[in-house]
Amino acid sequence: xxxxxxxxxxxxxxxxxxxxxxxxxxxxxPEVQKRIAEKEKYFEEHPDxxxxx
Amino acid sequence: MQEVTVHGSHGDFKAxxxxxxxxVTYENTFDTKTKLYWGSIELVSKNIFxxxxxxxxxxxxxxxxxxxNVSIEPIGRDMIKITIEGNNHKAxxxxxxxxxxxxxxxxxxxxxxxxVNDKKFGDMNAAKGKGTAVNxxxxxxxxxxxxxxxxxxxxxxRTKNGHDGYFKYARLGxxxxxxxxxxxxxxxxxxxxxxxxxxKKRGVSFQGDFYLNKEKNLEIFNQxxxxxxxxxx
Numbered sequence: 001x002x003x004x005x006x007x008x009x010x011x012x013x014x015x016x017x018x019x020x021x022x023x024x025x026x027x028x029x030p031e032v033q034k035r036i037a038e039k040e041k042y043f044e045e046h047p048d049x050x051x052x053x
Numbered sequence: 054m055q056e057v058t059v060h061g062s063h064g065d066f067k068a069x070x071x072x073x074x075x076x077v078t079y080e081n082t083f084d085t086k087t088k089l090y091w092g093s094i095e096l097v098s099k100n101i102f103x104x105x106x107x108x109x110x111x112x113x114x115x116x117x118x119x120x121x122n123v124s125i126e127p128i129g130r131d132m133i134k135i136t137i138e139g140n141n142h143k144a145x146x147x148x149x150x151x152x153x154x155x156x157x158x159x160x161x162x163x164x165x166x167x168x169v170n171d172k173k174f175g176d177m178n179a180a181k182g183k184g185t186a187v188n189x190x191x192x193x194x195x196x197x198x199x200x201x202x203x204x205x206x207x208x209x210x211r212t213k214n215g216h217d218g219y220f221k222y223a224r225l226g227x228x229x230x231x232x233x234x235x236x237x238x239x240x241x242x243x244x245x246x247x248x249x250x251x252x253k254k255r256g257v258s259f260q261g262d263f264y265l266n267k268e269k270n271l272e273i274f275n276q277x278x279x280x281x282x283x284x285x286x
Contacts, residue, residue: 007275007278007279007282009271009275009278009279010194010195010198010271010274010275011271012265012266012267012268012271013198013265013266014266015266016266016267016268017264017266017267019267022262022264022267023153024229024230024260024262025230025260026230027229027230027231027232027233027259028232032260035208035260036208036210036258036259036260039208039210039258040210040211040212040258043210043212043214043216044212044213044214047212047214047215
């Protein structure tokens, strides 16, 4: 993970972004809800698989 | 050195080549037989990043660290797909641009990230606690800072079977909107109010993002790495 076991903290490069500039769908956006529900179902049915890694 | 295999080609953009991360540079693996394939990667890489990236750089953007096998495929002319197999997992990343022309890395557009069918790492529990996600995200962020990637994005899932992406990635600083009935509007707001342990108990699956130019994201990530490094010494 780190070279010589030393971790150099990351710093923001360039202009920092504000929260208001981040576009996100609402938590109950139907498309997101549907997709996440499908993934939950899929991974519950396939316990040996790992999402996200 | 890992044997290089070229899988079947379906037109210009479907060829696949595996390589060991530490063995390659763009230049020394170029050969005339795969000219079309690497030419395509080069084209897509230029379309997305405005410059040619090395395969190693692309692999690291996908989160590959040493001893992993990597495949890089162009998808159309504006997206690169990176598949990583190694250690105890298989991961698929995609690098497209969003509607605002910002480059991002999708951590799980493709579902079904199989772990490698290996006796040693044959089940999910074997992969747990090995720092794979942390190492992978660390590698990605490190490389993202060298090129013009703006953010990482993915769906982080919680299941009854113990899939804990919702916790693991929240701990690393990923944020996303949640039902305000939980007591906060976003994941990180929840953690600030109630703590990480409470998120572990009450947290839910979420669509999350990690902005490379958001101070809070990096601050949380840095703290997480720092504490994990101390924990695992």
